Amino acid sequence: MASKAKKKSSHTGLKVLLLLILGMCVLAVAIIWSSLFKAYPIEGKKQMLAINQGDTYSGFIDQLAKDDKVSFPIVLKLYQKLVIKDSLKAGVYEVSDNMSIRAVLSMISDAKNAQMNRILVIEGTTFKQLIERLKKDDLVKKEVAHLPYEQLLQALNIPYTHPEGLFAPDTYFFAKGETDKKILTDLYQRQMKALDAAWQNRAEGLPYKTPYEALIMASIIEKETSIDSELEQVSGVFARRMKIGMRLQTDPTVIYGMGDTYNGNITRKDLRTPTPYNTYTINGLPPTPIALPSKKAIEATMHPDDADTLYFVATGNGGHKFSATLAEHNRAVQEYLQVLRAKKE
Structure with missing residues (x-):
């Protein structure tokens, strides 16, 4: 009797185990299906999908998950690693409403599938x-x-x-x-x-003789600040310096003049080493622009502010502190250095 009960218990345990395995398989299939084979979420019948140069599958999938457009991003990443084995290709792709997520992942691995090129x-x-x-x-x-x-x-x-x-x-x-x-x-x-x-609508009294000189300045302003609200302030500082014959003394021009020798740091020696672009050693503008300036920087060049500031330095917390006198500027520099030391500590 005990042996029969033991056999029955063993069969029951085996059935439970098989049911668990079957359930896990069904769950795995459901996860894979919902991850790879459900329709890629778009609005309307068709939608353009832009992939930038340097984008990665990992980042693309993470963004989809963040936007709640896909479930189980780990499954998509495993699929990409095991099946696609390629990188994203920049371009603009057309996604239709019947395309699965798996199909989209495969499509964007081949630049030949792109409809347009996004630059x-x-x-x-x-x-x-x-x-x-x-x-x-x-x-x-x-x-x-x-x-x-x-x-x-x-x-x-x-x-x-x-x-x-x-x-x-x-x-x-x-x-x-x-x-x-x-x-x-x-x-x-x-x-x-x-x-x-911008040149046709420029403010009066600018220290630039030609549009090209203004373009040179716009490139310097572009490199000095990434904050739109500061563009005209930086423009004003440099315009006033040029009017009084003061050197521009701007680091981005030094960096540009150093070319491939620049390693991420500027030394005092670099500031003293003459190049056509070193505005610590030359008067006025460098011979050419030093970057590709935006329309906003060009407009700011043509419309500098009318303040009396001649100096500016980073605050260390975003943005710059503008000063009218050297004494004020030196205090601002010390404040900036204190912020850097505090961040280090």
Whole structure:
């Protein structure tokens, strides 16, 4: 009797175990199905999906999870690692309302599937960075990017000897396979249009003789602050310095003049070492812009504030402290250093 009861108990335990395994399999299938095979969430029948240069699958999936558009992001990441085994490709893709999440993940691994190419040109970056971006873009047909700067400008019919600052930063959408020549021409024309319009409506008494000189200043202002509300203040400081013959003494120009030797730090020796761009050692403006300035920076150059400030320094907590006298500026510098020391501690 005891043996029969034991057998019955063993069979019951086995059934329970099998049911548990079956339940876990059903649950796993349900998780995989809801993660990979349900429809990718879009509004309407079709939607464009933009993938930027440098985006990753991990970041893309995490953002979908954050927006509550997918469940179990770990399943999507495992699928990408085991099945797709490739990286995201920049471009603009068309997602229809019947596409599964799995299909979308596969689609964006191949640039040939892109409908358009999204090109992001960040304000304050350099022309060298723009060219490198175009060279690496599989959706851009290469015609001029490999040329030396002088030949490149000639090929684009641009009447300048240096390309820095001449191309407008913004987010652009071009047809897949568009040439770098057409892209650069469009960016140049947009920058010149913004510069000419701002020059025509400039304030009186500016210390700039030509629109190009104003473009040089706009690039410096762009590099000095990322806060829109400070653009006209920085513009005012530099305009007043130029009017009284005071050197600009701005670090971004020194960095630009150092070129590839810049390692992230500026030393006193660097500030004393003459280059055409070192505004601690030269009077007035450097010979060319030092970055690609935005339309906002160009407008600020043409409309500096009318304060009496001649100095500014970072606060250490975001933004800058502007001062009218050297004594005030020195106190602001000490305050900035105190903030840095406190943060270190």
